[in-house]
Amino acid sequence: MRTLFRSIASLLVMVVAGCTTVDPDECWINTSGGFEDEQPIPIGAGVGATSSGDFGSPPAAEPLSADGESNPCMAGSVTYVSFSPSEFPFVTTLPDDGTGDGGGFQVAKANLEFKRTSTGSVWYCGITIGMPLRNHHYGKISASRAADISVDVTEEAAAKMKYDLPPGTFCIMFVPAVEAAFQSMYPKLGQVVK
Amino acid sequence: MTNLTRSELLDLVYRFYPRALLPFERRHVPPGEPFYDDTEEHQRLVEASNRGRAEYPTWKAMIRRLGDRYSLENLSLHLLSGWTDSAYSAGIWFTEETALSFHVSLLGPYYGIHLPRLSEEEPVAREVAREIEATYPGYQRIPPELGDEIVPDVATSGCLMGDMTIYICLFSKYWTWVEP
Numbered sequence: 001m002r003t004l005f006r007s008i009a010s011l012l013v014m015v016v017a018g019c020t021t022v023d024p025d026e027c028w029i030n031t032s033g034g035f036e037d038e039q040p041i042p043i044g045a046g047v048g049a050t051s052s053g054d055f056g057s058p059p060a061a062e063p064l065s066a067d068g069e070s071n072p073c074m075a076g077s078v079t080y081v082s083f084s085p086s087e088f089p090f091v092t093t094l095p096d097d098g099t100g101d102g103g104g105f106q107v108a109k110a111n112l113e114f115k116r117t118s119t120g121s122v123w124y125c126g127i128t129i130g131m132p133l134r135n136h137h138y139g140k141i142s143a144s145r146a147a148d149i150s151v152d153v154t155e156e157a158a159a160k161m162k163y164d165l166p167p168g169t170f171c172i173m174f175v176p177a178v179e180a181a182f183q184s185m186y187p188k189l190g191q192v193v194k
Numbered sequence: 195m196t197n198l199t200r201s202e203l204l205d206l207v208y209r210f211y212p213r214a215l216l217p218f219e220r221r222h223v224p225p226g227e228p229f230y231d232d233t234e235e236h237q238r239l240v241e242a243s244n245r246g247r248a249e250y251p252t253w254k255a256m257i258r259r260l261g262d263r264y265s266l267e268n269l270s271l272h273l274l275s276g277w278t279d280s281a282y283s284a285g286i287w288f289t290e291e292t293a294l295s296f297h298v299s300l301l302g303p304y305y306g307i308h309l310p311r312l313s314e315e316e317p318v319a320r321e322v323a324r325e326i327e328a329t330y331p332g333y334q335r336i337p338p339e340l341g342d343e344i345v346p347d348v349a350t351s352g353c354l355m356g357d358m359t360i361y362i363c364l365f366s367k368y369w370t371w372v373e374p
Contacts (some may be wrong), residue, residue: 082290082369093274093275093276093320094271094274094275099258099261100257100266100267100268101261101266101267101287101371102267102269102271103268104271105271105272105273105274105275107275108240125219126219126221130272130275130277132271135267136265136267136285136287137290149310152308167195167222168219168223170220171219172216172217172218172349172351172354173354175351175352176352176353176354176357179352179367183370188285188293190267190269190371192272192277192279192367193351193352194277194351194352
């Protein structure tokens, strides 16, 4: 269940700052029935929201639209991010020599987009993630696995960010947030982030 | 061996980390404002990393010796990929969940060993210390009462002002690989 929740939630991270409670009368309801025997889940709860049309009826405004009319629940308060593995093109910078409990190294440079729905402002944070090709705990880490891990971790970090910060400060704060997410989600992976 | 003091370690840290300057990306720095990566201090850190790459075979030989006895993971491979960092680092696994880490600074003649809370691992730590001191003569171990001190006014990518300790500054962010 937790795994299912996690995989769905990671498709689209919803950041709620200031709109922490959702009135079902005002906001969208996920009519997909929730998980297993659960009741329908308010979109504002941060689950069930996808960008692929899970809604029974169209929302009042596209969540990712910077120009459209804001949904009343989201106005000035909600920001979405959704990263893709293709944004983390890992390349091998050091081949694995096969010795020890870990070896080799791979690096991806990403330029991640963030949007503030209230103002429509868009900004980017450059981030570089490196991790070994082989690790004591995780075994071999292919480039595609490294990219998937990076998506998980950066989306988790983005969910905990404050979106009212100036872009430069936001980007500085984002790097330690990613480090912390690595530490909690993939401890002892041996990654570096800058 | 001399007695280490907080002030000499802070003086060393401030040679490699600019004070009161945040590591903004260049695109977020207004024209004419100082850019973190261009500071003398950061350039010294880059040079120290370059020296670390050049002298890497000494580190590699040492961790190979330790790796013959323990389950060892080298945490310095990013240095060989051109990253800037302040130390060589490695971890030794005791179980699937517990490990210690050890670090040899590239900024000065210091090393550190980060033990988990298990006292039975002390003999391994002593052996690592002997190996480091034999490989790097004159290097001193920084004790926790100094290493855990917060360094005022410095930040680096991934570690904000107020979170930077002497250990993190001299031994890289990998110091936090072992918790607490």
